[in-house]
Amino acid sequence: MDGEGPHTVSVVGTAGADYVIRVTWSPLPIAPPLSDAQTQAIADGVITREEYEEGLARYVDCMAAAGWRVEVFDRDSPVIEYRFEGAGVDADFLCYEVEFYRIDSSWQASQE
Numbered sequence: 001m002d003g004e005g006p007h008t009v010s011v012v013g014t015a016g017a018d019y020v021i022r023v024t025w026s027p028l029p030i031a032p033p034l035s036d037a038q039t040q041a042i043a044d045g046v047i048t049r050e051e052y053e054e055g056l057a058r059y060v061d062c063m064a065a066a067g068w069r070v071e072v073f074d075r076d077s078p079v080i081e082y083r084f085e086g087a088g089v090d091a092d093f094l095c096y097e098v099e100f101y102r103i104d105s106s107w108q109a110s111q112e
Contacts, residue, residue, distance in 0.1 A: 031097045038099055047106045055103035056080060062095035078111045 009023050034042075037058060041051040053075070060070045063084060068091050073081045084092060096104075 029093060032094060033098070034102065035098050038101075038103055042102045042106060045106075047103055047110065052103055052107040053080075055100045056082070059095050059100035062099050063091055066091035066095065068092075079108055 007025070009021070011019060011021060013019060035058065038055060041047060041055060056072070060072065060082075063070045068084050068087075070082050070084045073083075
């Protein structure tokens, strides 16, 4: 749920059943500033294959520095697929935003 102010949570269940419900709200994480390399890559509005691959490499290196291994598949495909262990989500948010998000989204849009 997004936004300030009151929110409602509804539960529909079976009569006589016991439920334990915990609901919390927390602020959305603030995106960190882009790396200089990503800023330079997006500056002209065009992402080259070289900039795309370099951005991915920086992302992979950032994840490795945080202790998470990124598995990259078929580097020759137009859009390179990769995955990481699910527990690396916090590192992914940081590394992806800083090093690769804008490059990746621009590159993928140009491949459609």
